[in-house]
Amino acid sequence: MDTTPKPKAPRPEESRAGLAWSERNLDGMPLFLPNPRTDKRRRICVEDLIEGEGGMEVRSTWTVIGHGTLGLPGSFDEKVYVASLALLEKQGGPDEDGRLWFKPYELFKAMGTKTTGGDNYGRLAESIERVAGAHIVSERAFYSARLGRRFSRRGFGLWKYKLSNHLGRRGSNLEESYIRFDDVFLENYEHGYMDRLDTAFYMALSRPLSRRLYRLLNVKCDARGAWGVDAMLLKGLVPLSEGYASASEVKKALADAHRELEGMGFLRGAEFVGTGRGEASVEYVLAPNFGRRRLLDVVVSDGEGREAVELLHSFHLDREEAAALVAEHGASTCISHAEALAHQKNVRNPAGWLKKSLVEKWSLSSSPESVEVPGKAAGSSPGGSSGSTEGNGGGIPPTAGGDGAARYDACSTPDPEAQGIWKLVMDDAAGRIDAPSWKAWFEGTVPVSLDGEVLTISVPNSFAKEYITGRFKDHLEEALGARLSRCATLRIVVAGASVGSARARTEAEAARATDPEEVWRGLVASLLKERGTKVEPSWFDPYHGHSLGDGRLVVSAPDEDAASGIIERFGRDFDRLWKRRAGADGRIVVGLRGAVGDGGDR
Structure with a gap:
């Protein structure tokens, strides 16, 4: 044994x-x-x-x-x-x-x-x-x-x-x-x-026949997770020895393997049809879990299908659910709807918007910024009543199109100087951004201003801002730093503000950046955004920005324990965040209140 x-x-x-x-x-x-x-x-x-x-x-x-x-x-x-x-x-x-x-x-x-x-x-x-x-x-x-x-x-x-x-x-x-x-x-x-x-x-399968059948069924079952095959052809494909001369003998030989595959949750059933006289066949059906996997594998085996699945997945759709949508509606249709979504404003539930737009067959115009919703008058939103920003599809406040259909537009005015540097940045970062993400997230971006070392781009909606910030901002700022200086930063705003107002806000922020307290609170805000709810904001109340100069930010702490505590818990995080802004020579110093600047720096 x-x-x-x-x-x-x-x-x-x-x-x-x-x-x-x-x-x-x-x-x-x-x-x-x-x-x-x-x-x-x-x-x-x-x-x-x-x-x-x-x-x-x-x-x-x-x-x-x-x-x-x-x-x-x-x-x-x-x-x-x-x-x-x-x-x-x-x-x-x-x-x-x-x-x-x-x-x-x-x-x-x-x-x-x-x-x-x-x-x-x-x-x-x-x-x-x-x-x-x-x-x-x-x-x-x-x-x-x-x-x-x-x-x-x-x-x-x-x-x-x-x-x-x-x-x-x-x-x-x-x-x-x-x-x-x-x-x-x-x-x-x-x-x-x-x-x-x-x-x-x-x-994990213990039987050689189980392992072989798994490989065979994995490739032979269709998108529905099913496969029918002549029993004697199956004998040759496994392959069983030549001594098995009938379908009933093939059935007996594979019985233990079928039981193991069913017990492991891969196979729902293997039915032999017509094992008496005449031709016999075997009908295989995969278990639901593996059936969904099989659908995903079939869809992504095609280049356009793979692109569509990854694009839908970037909007928080499960890959297997995305594959089902691609199989039902076609890869090109799903890609078009995903690209349209990347240009919409105020979408609170992007996955819901996508599913609803595909199931209800919303029409796309030649411009990806415009979507026509069947049965919706101008001024009504696809997620509910007029002006609603909720609903199953994540409502979008529309602007009325010329033909009375509901249209959703996002636009900003590009700045020529910003356009030039943004093109260089995108060329430099292209190798780190896959094609589906490029099409969905960056075709709708507009460079609206370049003020000193701050490049501002506008994106169609807050979801695009969140996604680009979380996934690509570090790569983009690295490329921007190589083109401008290591202190260069990328600012992402949601479309709707004019170029002038974007510049005004940028200038105001640049002016406040000379205030050490404002700089310190900005770093705290960045840390809280990274850590989410794991850090209590009030924890940082005792600390204040004391002075700023030559890439050196001095932060005051009320006592020795507080100074030691912030260094131990968050020293590396703040150092990294500050160097991203001030450059490799940037340094944060924590000192005791009343002593910083007079030999009390730590």
């Missing part, structure tokens, strides 16, 4: 973090024998009828020929392959030469296997060699994303490799080795013909 403790099955929300990209052909076609101890064949062959050119059925054949001496890859080799995918994800994809760099203990860790002893390392080396020595022959069976069709190719493998020979005391390998994936794998990886595989969930 196997007494090895089984790993605890991760809950779906836990194992989601273990996702890795997996090549669809290699998941959908057989490569590894589930039970190599009893299945001693030297090759696997699967034939199927597929739709060819002109809609005619043509035969496709997938053949795997085992290593000359080590034979076909088995269940342990499949775990090594999946562990390599997990490490590939961690590495950020293949390097420029198509290689995955690793130390063998990292593969064992990804597999959840103990690494002590040289025997394990010998087994790993043999496994990598066995996979490398397996040759695949495709006759219209391997799909190429670059070619956009299935193609024929003879004698290609999964990878080549190099293992280091430098071993430590217990057989552990101290130097990096590499796997170099075959070009057909790399091409499909580059072109996105991949699926998300939950490697943590895979490793």
